[in-house]
Amino acid sequence: MGINAIVGQSGxxxxxxxxxxxxxxxxxxxxxxxKVFGMRHGVQGLLKDEVIDLTEALDAPGKLSxxxxxxxxxxxxxxxxxxxxxxxxAVYQAIFDALRRYDIGYFFYIxxxxxxxxxxxxxxxxxxxGSDIRFVGVPxxxxxxxxxxxxTPGYGSAAxxxxxxxxELVRDSxxxxxxxVTVVEIMGRNAGWLTAAAALAKAEDCEGVDMICLPEVxxxxxxxxxxxxxxxxxxxxxxIAVSEGVKLEDGRYVCELADDVHAVDAFGHKAxxxxxxxxxNTVARRLDTKTRCxxxxxxxxxxGHLTSRTDITEAYQVGGAAAKAAFEGHTGEMVALDRISNxxxxxxxxxxxxxxVANLEKKVPLEWVNADHTAMTEExxxxxxxLVQAELTPIYVEGLPHHIxxxxx
Amino acid sequence: MGINAIVGQSGxxxxxxxxxxxxxxxxxxxxxxxKVFGMRHGVQGLLKDEVIDLTEALDAPGKLSxxxxxxxxxxxxxxxxxxxxxxxxAVYQAIFDALRRYDIGYFFYIxxxxxxxxxxxxxxxxxxxGSDIRFVGVPxxxxxxxxxxxxTPGYGSAAxxxxxxxxELVRDSxxxxxxxVTVVEIMGRNAGWLTAAAALAKAEDCEGVDMICLPEVxxxxxxxxxxxxxxxxxxxxxxIAVSEGVKLEDGRYVCELADDVHAVDAFGHKAxxxxxxxxxNTVARRLDTKTRCxxxxxxxxxxGHLTSRTDITEAYQVGGAAAKAAFEGHTGEMVALDRISNxxxxxxxxxxxxxxVANLEKKVPLEWVNADHTAMTEExxxxxxxLVQAELTPIYVEGLPHHIxxxxx
Numbered sequence: 001m002g003i004n005a006i007v008g009q010s011g012x013x014x015x016x017x018x019x020x021x022x023x024x025x026x027x028x029x030x031x032x033x034x035k036v037f038g039m040r041h042g043v044q045g046l047l048k049d050e051v052i053d054l055t056e057a058l059d060a061p062g063k064l065s066x067x068x069x070x071x072x073x074x075x076x077x078x079x080x081x082x083x084x085x086x087x088x089x090a091v092y093q094a095i096f097d098a099l100r101r102y103d104i105g106y107f108f109y110i111x112x113x114x115x116x117x118x119x120x121x122x123x124x125x126x127x128x129x130g131s132d133i134r135f136v137g138v139p140x141x142x143x144x145x146x147x148x149x150x151x152t153p154g155y156g157s158a159a160x161x162x163x164x165x166x167x168e169l170v171r172d173s174x175x176x177x178x179x180x181v182t183v184v185e186i187m188g189r190n191a192g193w194l195t196a197a198a199a200l201a202k203a204e205d206c207e208g209v210d211m212i213c214l215p216e217v218x219x220x221x222x223x224x225x226x227x228x229x230x231x232x233x234x235x236x237x238x239x240i241a242v243s244e245g246v247k248l249e250d251g252r253y254v255c256e257l258a259d260d261v262h263a264v265d266a267f268g269h270k271a272x273x274x275x276x277x278x279x280x281n282t283v284a285r286r287l288d289t290k291t292r293c294x295x296x297x298x299x300x301x302x303x304g305h306l307t308s309r310t311d312i313t314e315a316y317q318v319g320g321a322a323a324k325a326a327f328e329g330h331t332g333e334m335v336a337l338d339r340i341s342n343x344x345x346x347x348x349x350x351x352x353x354x355x356x357v358a359n360l361e362k363k364v365p366l367e368w369v370n371a372d373h374t375a376m377t378e379e380x381x382x383x384x385x386x387l388v389q390a391e392l393t394p395i396y397v398e399g400l401p402h403h404i405x406x407x408x409x
Numbered sequence: 410m411g412i413n414a415i416v417g418q419s420g421x422x423x424x425x426x427x428x429x430x431x432x433x434x435x436x437x438x439x440x441x442x443x444k445v446f447g448m449r450h451g452v453q454g455l456l457k458d459e460v461i462d463l464t465e466a467l468d469a470p471g472k473l474s475x476x477x478x479x480x481x482x483x484x485x486x487x488x489x490x491x492x493x494x495x496x497x498x499a500v501y502q503a504i505f506d507a508l509r510r511y512d513i514g515y516f517f518y519i520x521x522x523x524x525x526x527x528x529x530x531x532x533x534x535x536x537x538x539g540s541d542i543r544f545v546g547v548p549x550x551x552x553x554x555x556x557x558x559x560x561t562p563g564y565g566s567a568a569x570x571x572x573x574x575x576x577e578l579v580r581d582s583x584x585x586x587x588x589x590v591t592v593v594e595i596m597g598r599n600a601g602w603l604t605a606a607a608a609l610a611k612a613e614d615c616e617g618v619d620m621i622c623l624p625e626v627x628x629x630x631x632x633x634x635x636x637x638x639x640x641x642x643x644x645x646x647x648x649i650a651v652s653e654g655v656k657l658e659d660g661r662y663v664c665e666l667a668d669d670v671h672a673v674d675a676f677g678h679k680a681x682x683x684x685x686x687x688x689x690n691t692v693a694r695r696l697d698t699k700t701r702c703x704x705x706x707x708x709x710x711x712x713g714h715l716t717s718r719t720d721i722t723e724a725y726q727v728g729g730a731a732a733k734a735a736f737e738g739h740t741g742e743m744v745a746l747d748r749i750s751n752x753x754x755x756x757x758x759x760x761x762x763x764x765x766v767a768n769l770e771k772k773v774p775l776e777w778v779n780a781d782h783t784a785m786t787e788e789x790x791x792x793x794x795x796l797v798q799a800e801l802t803p804i805y806v807e808g809l810p811h812h813i814x815x816x817x818x
């Protein structure tokens with residue numbers, strides 16, 4: 001079998017996806033793998049032979065540490081969907097030709113549910129043609145919506161960023177002795193994990209958000225406005241965390257009620273944007289109050305200056321566990337995180353057939369949000385709090401965080 | 410004359426406005442002032458007798474340190490414009506009655522140009538009625554648009570946040586091998602200081618932004634789109650920093666071309682929002698490219714987890730200098746920062762008659778932006794870089810930054 005390894009990053013980036021890359025790389029080197037290659041822009045780059053030798057690129061003191069401090073995908077990313085098996089055989093042949101050319105024995109892909117679809121299709125195709133290349137998936141997504149894993153690397157740092165930012169926004173939004181409504185839009189197409197993290201802001205030193213709107217709960221615009229009106233009778237400054245993916249009873253996204261450009265990506269996902277703006281404008285029109293909308297936007301996935309050390313450590317561990325699994329002969333599997341205990345927080349890893357994971361989504365259990373959607377329950381807090389603990393201090397150069405940088409070829 | 414001091418915070422908050430409050434408070438205590446009072450929500454709160462005793466509220470170990478780590482206005486803020494002198498005499502009488510009631514000798518107001526208008530009117534009124542209360546202004550604004558001061562406390566931290574965030578956004582926006590345009594909207598109604606800070610992102614590890622649109626330069630939508638098209642021929646992923654306040658030749662704000670709700674505040678300022686969205690949508694319609702708009706919104710003024718230590722130290726110093734000035738008999742003046750040298754960076758303070766400062770705005774010199782608006786010059790970088798140096802590590806409790814919190818009465 002091939003003696004080298006190759007690794008790619010796919011889908012939306014996180015603050016810790018490079019820590020998983022460092023984990024894969026280090027485990028391969030420790031195992032004696034001679035060359036570790038990196039695909040630029042995932043399989044899309046592999047198809048164009050955009051491959052770099054990581055053993056060279058990362059071969060200098062401090063490079064791996066800098067990699068762990070750098071947000072977004074060092075190697076670049078893609079949103080490329082492989083054709084269904086049996087269709088466009090040429091694409092699969094081109095990929096396997098490339099892998100043979102680089103003498104690859106181990107193939108790692110760091111990504112979310114769409115990316116696991118790539119691992120599934122490639123390992124199925126390998127079985128079909130009798131290739132012994134081992135394909136292992138490394139979980140990554142701020143959305144925390146992968147099944148079979150307690151949580152996903154990337155979620156903890158995004159949750160820490162969201163909790164911190166919401167706390168600061170609550171501080172900022174409540175300084176005036178005025179009626180105001182601040183609607184904060186948080187990512188999460190179908191799963192409300194990130195929006196739920198807004199609940200972390202509530203503490204002895206912060207009153208927290210006043211409402212949490214998850215995509216798991218059907219949304220009614222009239223009820224929403226009535227509730228805001230009711231809340232403002234008690235408390236003039238209201239802060240609301242709303243998922244970009246909240247949907248009406250009829251299945252339409254709330255943001256579709258606004259009139260913006262809505263593009264569709266390669267996986268057929270509509271661009272969701274404008275939910276908070278639509279709601280803030282609706283409230284402004286119907287109630288006598290100042291409103292403001294704030295979209296946390298991609299800031300919540302790329303704020304490398306504020307990461308969870310727990311998260312960044314686990315991201316490294318799942319990378320290493322994926323490499324170990326491949327060396328032991330596993331293929332077509334994904335590494336998962338298994339929580340062992342909450343106090344003290346302990347987490348191990350396990351392996352799951354990728355066919356059980358790919359293209360599925362894990363939602364927030366509805367019993368973790370209270371009846372009037374003003375707060376998450378203790379169960380959610382017990383789940384989420386360990387994931388945001390401790391920090392990784394940025395490396396500052398000239399006052400700004402320093403990153404590792406791979407220019408486009 | 411009165412033996413006590415009173416201090417208020419006014420206008421939009423910053424990350425370091427509480428550091429100035431700590432500076433005023435500490436200097437008053439050191440000077441032997443018996444009671445230091447705080448106005449809730451500035452003079453608006455004073456008029457409703459919403460006054461707290463800071464000597465009590467801050468009298469516990471660690472409270473002052475926590476105050477310096479807490480963004481936004483601890484005391485609350487207001488956007489209250491005092492009536493023109495000679496009008497509504499009753500308002501002035503009510504304020505001076507309150508000041509006599511609390512036996513105030515020293516009045517400090519931490520704010521931007523609108524707030525300095527308050528100091529000007531109150532000190533003029535004091536002269537008119539023969540009051541010996543001393544009124545001193547403490548500069549504060551992320552906008553950096555006050556005259557007579559080298560820079561304003563609050564700007565350095567906002568600039569550090571913007572530089573850092575832009576660096577992370579450039580990292581995030583360029584990961585796909587796709588044409589894309591990211592338009593980042595940055596605060597600054599008429600002065601482009603904050604938008605210019607996007608230039609700090611450019612370094613040996615970051616290619617930086619591709620265009621910088623300041624409100625000082627008349628904006629032309631067609632030229633903008635043509636320039637984006639031209640740039641994308643060389644480089645598929647474009648990141649643009651644009652001020653919320655960019656204006657057309659005819660004086661209209663670009664955001665007025667969008668169709669949102671536009672409120673007007675007490676000072677007659679229009680709410681500026683939607684500039685980036687309008688431009689991103691325009692580019693998406695006219696060019697074959699993916700676009701994204703990102704509003705840094707109030708995050709840029711309240712991100713207490715990422716402050717400049719230089720800024721937070723200077724904010725404390727100007728608070729102390731204001732107190733010292735008042736004790737020495739000054740009134741109707743504002744403290745300014747005077748840069749002594751860049752290498753090493755040294756800054757002192759001076760005093761200026763508030764009448765020379767109030768209601769004026771300092772713009773970015775046009776010679777500090779290059780001819781095609783793709784970068785700021787070395788002069789700007791030499792000016793801005795010292796202001797973002799060093800950090801103040803947040804105090805983390807349970808994974809989130811800890812703040813001092815004063816609940817509403």
